[in-house]
Amino acid sequence: MTVRTRIAPSPTGDPHVGTAYIALFNQCFARQHGGQFILRIEDTDQARSTPESEQAILDSLRWLGLEWDEGPDVGGEYGPYRQSERRDEYRAYAEQLVESGHAFYCFRSPEELDAIRDARREQGLNPGIKGDLELPADEVRRRMDAGEPYVIRMKVPEEGVCEIEDMLRGTVTIDWTQIDCQILLKSDGMPTYHLANVVDDHRMGITHVIRGEEWINSAPKHRLLYDYFGWDMPTLCHMPLLRNEDGTKLSKRKNPTSIDLYERLGFMPEAVLNFLGRMGWSMPDERERFTLDEMQAEFDIHRVSLGGPVFDQAKLRWLNGLWIRETLTDEAFMDRVGDWWFSRDQLAPLVPHLKSRVETFSDIAPMASFMFSGMLDVRPEDFQHRKLEEETVRRILQFALWRLEAERHWSRDTVFADLKALAGAMGLKLGEFMFPIFVAVAGTPNSWSVVDSMGLLGPDVSRARLRHALNVLGGFSKKQAKKVEKEYAALETGE
RNA sequence: GUCCCGUUCGUCUAGUGGUUAGGACACUGCCCUUUCACGGCAGUAACAGGGGUUCGAGUCCCCUACGGGACGCCA
Numbered sequence: 001m002t003v004r005t006r007i008a009p010s011p012t013g014d015p016h017v018g019t020a021y022i023a024l025f026n027q028c029f030a031r032q033h034g035g036q037f038i039l040r041i042e043d044t045d046q047a048r049s050t051p052e053s054e055q056a057i058l059d060s061l062r063w064l065g066l067e068w069d070e071g072p073d074v075g076g077e078y079g080p081y082r083q084s085e086r087r088d089e090y091r092a093y094a095e096q097l098v099e100s101g102h103a104f105y106c107f108r109s110p111e112e113l114d115a116i117r118d119a120r121r122e123q124g125l126n127p128g129i130k131g132d133l134e135l136p137a138d139e140v141r142r143r144m145d146a147g148e149p150y151v152i153r154m155k156v157p158e159e160g161v162c163e164i165e166d167m168l169r170g171t172v173t174i175d176w177t178q179i180d181c182q183i184l185l186k187s188d189g190m191p192t193y194h195l196a197n198v199v200d201d202h203r204m205g206i207t208h209v210i211r212g213e214e215w216i217n218s219a220p221k222h223r224l225l226y227d228y229f230g231w232d233m234p235t236l237c238h239m240p241l242l243r244n245e246d247g248t249k250l251s252k253r254k255n256p257t258s259i260d261l262y263e264r265l266g267f268m269p270e271a272v273l274n275f276l277g278r279m280g281w282s283m284p285d286e287r288e289r290f291t292l293d294e295m296q297a298e299f300d301i302h303r304v305s306l307g308g309p310v311f312d313q314a315k316l317r318w319l320n321g322l323w324i325r326e327t328l329t330d331e332a333f334m335d336r337v338g339d340w341w342f343s344r345d346q347l348a349p350l351v352p353h354l355k356s357r358v359e360t361f362s363d364i365a366p367m368a369s370f371m372f373s374g375m376l377d378v379r380p381e382d383f384q385h386r387k388l389e390e391e392t393v394r395r396i397l398q399f400a401l402w403r404l405e406a407e408r409h410w411s412r413d414t415v416f417a418d419l420k421a422l423a424g425a426m427g428l429k430l431g432e433f434m435f436p437i438f439v440a441v442a443g444t445p446n447s448w449s450v451v452d453s454m455g456l457l458g459p460d461v462s463r464a465r466l467r468h469a470l471n472v473l474g475g476f477s478k479k480q481a482k483k484v485e486k487e488y489a490a491l492e493t494g495e
Numbered sequence: 496g497u498c499c500c501g502u503u504c505g506u507c508u509a510g511u512g513g514u515u516a517g518g519a520c521a522c523u524g525c526c527c528u529u530u531c532a533c534g535g536c537a538g539u540a541a542c543a544g545g546g547g548u549u550c551g552a553g554u555c556c557c558c559u560a561c562g563g564g565a566c567g568c569c570a
Contacts, residue, residue: 010570045569110568117566126497151568169500178498178566186568193570213507217499217565240501247562275507278519282508288519305508312506315520318546325533408510 003035004206007061007068008197010042011053014258014460015060017311018212018242018250021276023066024292025239026210028299035207038199039071041082044190049084050408060259064269065292070204078204083196090191093199093229094152094184102228103184103222104134106153107143128180130156143215152185154194154224162220166302167208167237172216179220185399192220198225201234210237210301214249237301240280243308250311261460265374266340270327271320278319279309289322341372349456353448371453374461376443383473385435392428393436394473399426399488400437401466404459412455415462419451425491440469 007023009015014107023039024370030037039061043049058073070076080086108116117127133153135143144150157176164172184195188438191199201209216238226233242250250257262272277295278288281304290298317483328336340346350371354364370376383393403418423433438445441453441462477485 008570012570042570048569113568121496124496126566128497144545149568166500172499173496174499180566183568186569190568192568197570212564213500214564214570238500245506249564278507279506284509286509286518288507306501307503307508308501309508310506312520315507321533336538 001207002205003030003033003208004038004204005030005035005208005210006038006040006201006204006206008040008042008200009057010045010048011050011057012045012048013053014252015057015255015260016252016257017259017262017272017276018257019057020064020066020259020273021242021279022210022212022239023061024064024273024276025301025304026208027066027068027279028292028296029208029210029301031296032299036069037067038076038078038204038206039068039081040204041072041084042193042196043082043084044186044193046084046188046195048263052409054082056260060263063263064259064273066273083191083200086196086200086215087190089203090187090196090199091189094191097154097184097228098152100228101155103154104149105140105144106133106181106183107135107140107148107150108133109184113274126178126180128178129153130158132178133181149187151183151187153181154184154221154228156181156221156224162223164216164219164236164362166216166219168306169238169300171220171354174217174220176220178179178217179224182218182221194221194225198222198229198231202226202229202231206234209234210239213238213241238307239304240306242279243310245310245312247308247310249308255311256460256462257462260458261464264458264461267316267320268323268336269322272316274323275316275319279311280304280306288319289326297418300345351454353452357448367447370447371456372443376440376465378439378469378472380442380473382439382443383436383469385432387432388435390473393486394470394476395484396426396428396433396436397440397466397470397473398476398484399491401463401470402488404463404466407459410455412452415454416451422491436469437466441465 005026007019009019009023027037029035039058041054054072058071061068068074070078070081072081083090093420094103096107113129116131117131120130121127156179160176162174162176162179164174166172182194185190185191186434202208219236223233244250244254246254248254252258256262259272263269273292274290275294277290277292283298284296284300284303285292324333350368354368357362359366383390385393388396396402399422400419403422404415407414407418419434419437420430423430426433434450435445438447438450441457442452447453457465
């Protein structure tokens with residue numbers, strides 16, 4: 001049997017280091033066994049999936065040096081590799097389960113579902129949707145004929161236990177009472193993760209599912225689906241979750257998680273991948289620096305340790321420095337730096353700003369240094385303004401950050417539109433409103449259009465600098481945060 | 496609230512019954528050096544706690560504590 005593994009990102013946001021982490025281990029496992037590594041796009045969430053995000057994820061994973069044998073961009077015999085293009089298939093499988101008595105149509109309203117959850121919680125049960133949900137056949141037919149929206153839910157045993165075999169943890173036992181009647185087909189006709197994942201993994205011949213630990217509790221649902229269909233279940237392996245410094249699951253609120261940010265800050269892809277390979281894993285000889293090829297050659301999934309590793313920026317920076325010093329010739333260094341940011345393509349958009357302002361070429365360095373930096377060394381006094389209270393400054397930064405975090409299409413124009421609307425909603429003059437944004441992003445109010453700068457710097461760096469500025473100013477206490485959040489919500493709806 | 500998973504220096508880890516518990520980042524000191532960085536050397540620092548099993552437990556078992564995760568028509 002040929003080993004086949006996969007990474008199945010959901011194109012709903014910025015390329016995440018966690019995705020790359022899981023992809024890395026899947027690729028290593030497949031290569032080590034002479035098998036194939038597949039990339040599949042799980043875009044069943046119609047509301048949140050975007051083509052831009054999909055492209056960004058593919059680009060980022062490829063930037064890191066990962067290579068999949070099959071995928072939406074490279075093709076393969078098991079396509080299509082985009083779940084939105086397989087939608088009819090899932091429906092057929094879901095209906096097959098209804099016919100075989102393993103699933104049923106469900107018409108419950110959100111209010112009814114909430115009531116079920118509350119009732120179960122009160123009884124000290126897991127609040128998942130479960131119990132007497134099925135309707136008589138004629139009632140189902142009547143409601144369907146009437147055009148009522150429905151979902152298909154899987155049936156789950158009321159008692160007994162489900163045993164899951166995990167490559168690293170051995171047998172995990174989960175009581176069936178903990179497992180809810182999972183929705184398989186949503187009312188929009190799209191499958192949920194659980195159905196689509198099982199169907200695709202089977203249809204694509206996936207033999208080993210290496211995924212994050214967050215999935216371990218839903219493994220019984222998957223086990224059950226494989227049984228209902230009469231399919232062999234792939235071997236499961238749940239990786240530890242990457243953590244923030246405080247031990248919680250890695251999140252962009254507390255850590256830079258976007259692969260693009262590391263690219264923009266001038267990390268070498270080899271170093272980032274190397275660092276991810278040191279998360280929960282080590283080489284047999286414990287060397288710190290190794291290439292993807294070396295990792296693949298020495299790979300052993302059983303060397304994964306289960307404690308959730310903290311994603312330590314300091315060590316990543318050290319490792320990147322090591323890569324620069326030890327692996328780059330002077331020629332390669334020049335090429336890398338040139339490609340990174342000082343290429344003609346990168347510089348071109350800056351020329352209009354620079355040419356009109358400099359008297360000598362040497363004026364460029366201090367003027368444009370913020371365009372080539374990571375976090376800026378800003379101080380609270382830099383944000384003092386003769387007309388703006390510090391409270392207002394903090395609100396401007398916070399609101400701008402929230403607004404820009406919600407922005408899906410990043411460009412000079414969208415950023416400008418966002419900020420202008422926000423300034424209007426806050427009743428501030430655009431010039432005053434922009435002051436703290438200038439300081440946060442450019443380090444000084446005396447620069448060219450900060451909106452242009454943000455367009456060029458990209459969402460990750462721009463947002464990170466706003467966040468940094470907010471921290472420098474002390475941020476908001478928990479109490480204040482609630483109030484400020486309310487104010488922001490009011491601004492948003494009031495427009 | 497219910498359940499699941501985890502727990503070696505601050506952090507990343509080595510360790511699969513017998514080790515002075517090793518390495519790396521960070522930190523501190525010294526050396527190199529016009530400075531800084533790099534490099535070299537040295538130092539501080541860990542088996543969560545309690546019970547077993549065993550001649551012997553970081554390693555095996557149980558309990559407790561702590562941490563994390565899941566409980567969505569998100570994945």
